[in-house]
Amino acid sequence: xxxxxxxxxxxxxxxxxxIGLATQRNLIKLVMSIxxxxxxxxxxxxxxxxxxxVTGQVLAIYLMAIAAAExxxxxxxxxxxxxxxxxxxxEVYGRLRG
Amino acid sequence: xxxxxISPLCIILPLASFILIIALRSRRLSPILAxxxxxxxxxxxxxxxxxxxxxGGRPLYITYDWIRIGNSILGFGLxxxxxxxxxxxxxxxxxxxxxxxxxxxxxxxxxxxxxxAEVSLFAGSMMGLVMSSNLLAMFIFWELxxxxxxxxxxxxxxDERAPVASTEAFVVTRFADGFMMLGLVLLYAELGTLDMVRxxxxxxxxxxxxxxxxxxxxxxxxxIPFYGWLPDAMAAPTPISALLHSATMVKAGVYxxxxxxxxxxxxxxxxxxxAYIGCITALLAAIIASVEIDVKRVIAYSTVSHLxxxxxxxxxxxxxxxxxxxxxxxxxxxxxxxxxGVVMHTTGKSKITEIGGLARHSKFVALMALFGSLSLAGLPxxxxxxxxxGIFAAVLESGDSALISLTCFTVFLSSFYIFRWYFxxxxxxxxxxxxxxxxxxxxxxxxxxxxxxxxLAVSGFVPTFYEAFGEIFHFHFGLEGAIALLLAILGxxxxxxxxxxEIRPFIxxxxxxxxxxxxxxxxxxxxxxxxxxxxxxxxxxxxLGTFDRKILDGFVNLVGNITVRLSDSLGSIDRSIVDGLVNxxxxxxxxxxxxxxxxxxxIMLDYNLSILAGVILVAMVLWITVVLxxx
Numbered sequence: 001x002x003x004x005x006x007x008x009x010x011x012x013x014x015x016x017x018x019i020g021l022a023t024q025r026n027l028i029k030l031v032m033s034i035x036x037x038x039x040x041x042x043x044x045x046x047x048x049x050x051x052x053x054v055t056g057q058v059l060a061i062y063l064m065a066i067a068a069a070e071x072x073x074x075x076x077x078x079x080x081x082x083x084x085x086x087x088x089x090x091e092v093y094g095r096l097r098g
Numbered sequence: 099x100x101x102x103x104i105s106p107l108c109i110i111l112p113l114a115s116f117i118l119i120i121a122l123r124s125r126r127l128s129p130i131l132a133x134x135x136x137x138x139x140x141x142x143x144x145x146x147x148x149x150x151x152x153x154g155g156r157p158l159y160i161t162y163d164w165i166r167i168g169n170s171i172l173g174f175g176l177x178x179x180x181x182x183x184x185x186x187x188x189x190x191x192x193x194x195x196x197x198x199x200x201x202x203x204x205x206x207x208x209x210x211x212x213x214x215a216e217v218s219l220f221a222g223s224m225m226g227l228v229m230s231s232n233l234l235a236m237f238i239f240w241e242l243x244x245x246x247x248x249x250x251x252x253x254x255x256x257d258e259r260a261p262v263a264s265t266e267a268f269v270v271t272r273f274a275d276g277f278m279m280l281g282l283v284l285l286y287a288e289l290g291t292l293d294m295v296r297x298x299x300x301x302x303x304x305x306x307x308x309x310x311x312x313x314x315x316x317x318x319x320x321x322i323p324f325y326g327w328l329p330d331a332m333a334a335p336t337p338i339s340a341l342l343h344s345a346t347m348v349k350a351g352v353y354x355x356x357x358x359x360x361x362x363x364x365x366x367x368x369x370x371x372x373a374y375i376g377c378i379t380a381l382l383a384a385i386i387a388s389v390e391i392d393v394k395r396v397i398a399y400s401t402v403s404h405l406x407x408x409x410x411x412x413x414x415x416x417x418x419x420x421x422x423x424x425x426x427x428x429x430x431x432x433x434x435x436x437x438x439g440v441v442m443h444t445t446g447k448s449k450i451t452e453i454g455g456l457a458r459h460s461k462f463v464a465l466m467a468l469f470g471s472l473s474l475a476g477l478p479x480x481x482x483x484x485x486x487x488g489i490f491a492a493v494l495e496s497g498d499s500a501l502i503s504l505t506c507f508t509v510f511l512s513s514f515y516i517f518r519w520y521f522x523x524x525x526x527x528x529x530x531x532x533x534x535x536x537x538x539x540x541x542x543x544x545x546x547x548x549x550x551x552x553x554l555a556v557s558g559f560v561p562t563f564y565e566a567f568g569e570i571f572h573f574h575f576g577l578e579g580a581i582a583l584l585l586a587i588l589g590x591x592x593x594x595x596x597x598x599x600e601i602r603p604f605i606x607x608x609x610x611x612x613x614x615x616x617x618x619x620x621x622x623x624x625x626x627x628x629x630x631x632x633x634x635x636x637x638x639x640x641x642l643g644t645f646d647r648k649i650l651d652g653f654v655n656l657v658g659n660i661t662v663r664l665s666d667s668l669g670s671i672d673r674s675i676v677d678g679l680v681n682x683x684x685x686x687x688x689x690x691x692x693x694x695x696x697x698x699x700x701i702m703l704d705y706n707l708s709i710l711a712g713v714i715l716v717a718m719v720l721w722i723t724v725v726l727x728x729x
Contacts, residue, residue, distance in 0.1 A: 021706045
């Protein structure tokens with residue numbers, strides 16, 4: 001199995017996630033983009049592990065655990081934010097403006 | 099020594115009654131309280147009089163320290179001896195009779211409660227004045243009776259004359275009291291005590307403080323140059339004129355001289371002045387009384403004249419006879435004033451020329467007024483005869499021809515003016531007035547017979563009086579008695595022709611006579627003197643005020659302005675330089691923050707983009723580094 005397509009797929013997913021992060025205004029979509037980027041990193045590391053050893057695959061498992069934790073935290077923040085202002089649109093959260 | 103020991107109650111009871119009347123404000127209780135307190139005073143005074151004066155008991159002398167400042171002690175004390183016990187009896191008797199009289203006199207007055215309160219205050223203060231052994235305590239009571247005089251002269255607040263007269267009386271007597279206070283200060287500085295008994299152990303008072311004290315006495319007793327206030331004080335209700343302005347309060351000045359004299363505190367030189375002032379005042383006041391036409395002012399001037407006669411007697415050293423005249427004058431003058439009150443109430447007139455023939459309506463009042471007039475004129479067997487005769491004898495004894503001639507004239511005039519007054523009111527042609535007597539006026543008739551009988555009864559008391567002061571009364575009707583009696587009878591006869599028979603000699607209708615009358619009618623220019631002095635004082639105050647405003651205030655304002663200007667300039671330095679530096683330093687971080695704050699847009703997408711851009715940048719740098727390393 002040629003690992004190169006896995007790496008390309010991973011890069012493509014990473015790009016999609018980055019573009020999503022830069023363009024989307026929905027908090028849920030942002031979290032999803034971050035998830036997508038973490039998953040793409042997982043895919044790339046698994047792809048590279050096929051060329052050498054299993055370190056990449058172990059890393060992927062760790063990353064999935066971190067991603068799960070990150071989702072839990074992200075979802076919590078979103079719910080809290082939703083309760084605060086009744087919306088998940090990013091435009092509303094401009095309070096950090098200096 | 100039973101009554102003498104409780105005699106301080108004579109001060110306390112009327113003052114307590116004053117407070118109670120003010121507190122209760124009861125129309126029914128006020129006269130009862132005032133009457134009871136003065137009656138109690140009368141009882142205690144009579145007992146004291148019996149013990150000390152008649153039975154020759156030991157004088158009561160109480161003294162204690164009142165104020166201590168360092169080594170200086172101001173004391174407070176009572177001295178009840180023969181002099182003060184008789185005066186206490188006079189004061190309490192007249193006070194009680196006047197309270198009874200006032201019930202009728204003021205029966206429909208709205209300020210009835212205030213009246214009895216003030217009378218009670220007066221009775222207590224006057225008792226205090228009489229009993230004090232300390233000159234300072236005496237001065238305090240002296241001022242209190244002055245206050246009562248002021249309040250009671252101005253009793254009818256809405257009257258035209260009363261407020262002016264009360265202010266005049268207050269200012270004139272206060273002016274004299276200023277000298278008295280100066281005298282007290284000098285005396286205290288010199289001797290270190292104001293207790294008369296203690297001073298008497300050190301000898302007589304030096305002439306200057308004695309003179310200053312005497313000026314106070316002249317003010318209170320309306321002697322030259324202070325006599326103007328007393329006739330104006332007749333704006334007071336008539337019982338007040340009887341109580342304060344003839345029988346008791348104006349006697350305070352005479353009493354002060356008497357008190358000092360009885361303790362041998364006055365030396366020869368001041369007494370000469372007292373004699374001359376008294377002699378001249380007696381004549382002037384008698385002349386004014388002879389032309390005055392107001393019912394009360396005639397007897398007011400007569401009061402001035404008689405007070406002056408007492409001063410004259412003291413000035414000549416005739417202590418006992420002067421004191422006898424104090425007693426007699428209190429009785430007959432109170433009687434005359436109370437009669438005048440009845441006359442004015444029943445006729446509604448206040449000028450003697452408007453009444454006439456009143457004896458036809460009220461024989462009783464006429465008889466009582468006749469008793470008073472006979473006693474005043476000094477005709478036997480009335481008590482006035484003994485004292486007036488005695489004063490005349492003392493003047494003759496002095497051998498001073500000026501005093502003798504002036505006193506002869508005074509004796510003649512005093513008989514003339516009082517019968518002019520008596521005949522004009524009670525006899526002669528009846529003028530246009532309406533006589534009305536209402537039942538309430540009966541109260542006013544009660545005191546009259548008591549005083550009327552006393553004018554006769556005191557004659558029998560004269561030998562006892564002399565005996566009490568260690569002198570023997572030996573009545574001999576000599577030359578001086580004959581002269582005094584002759585002069586008095588001459589005055590009576592002249593008044594009888596002019597005002598009883600109403601024979602009017604042509605000279606009284608001439609311009610010359612009118613011109614002659616003008617001087618005494620204007621009280622010998624005493625008011626001109628008062629107003630002149632008052633205007634002078636106001637001018638002086640104006641000038642001093644201008645000086646104060648322009649120069650003293652100007653200097654203060656200048657200093658103030660300089661300080662304000664100086665602080666203004668210092669303030670601007672502080673604001674521009676010191677504060678400017680602080681603000682400059684503070685503004686640097688603020689400016690920097692303003693520059694950098696624009697990065698924080700608050701939009702999360704911008705942050706995301708910048709993170710991505712950062713990552714891409716790092717990646718490119720790494721990539722270039724790797725490529726360069728490979729090459």
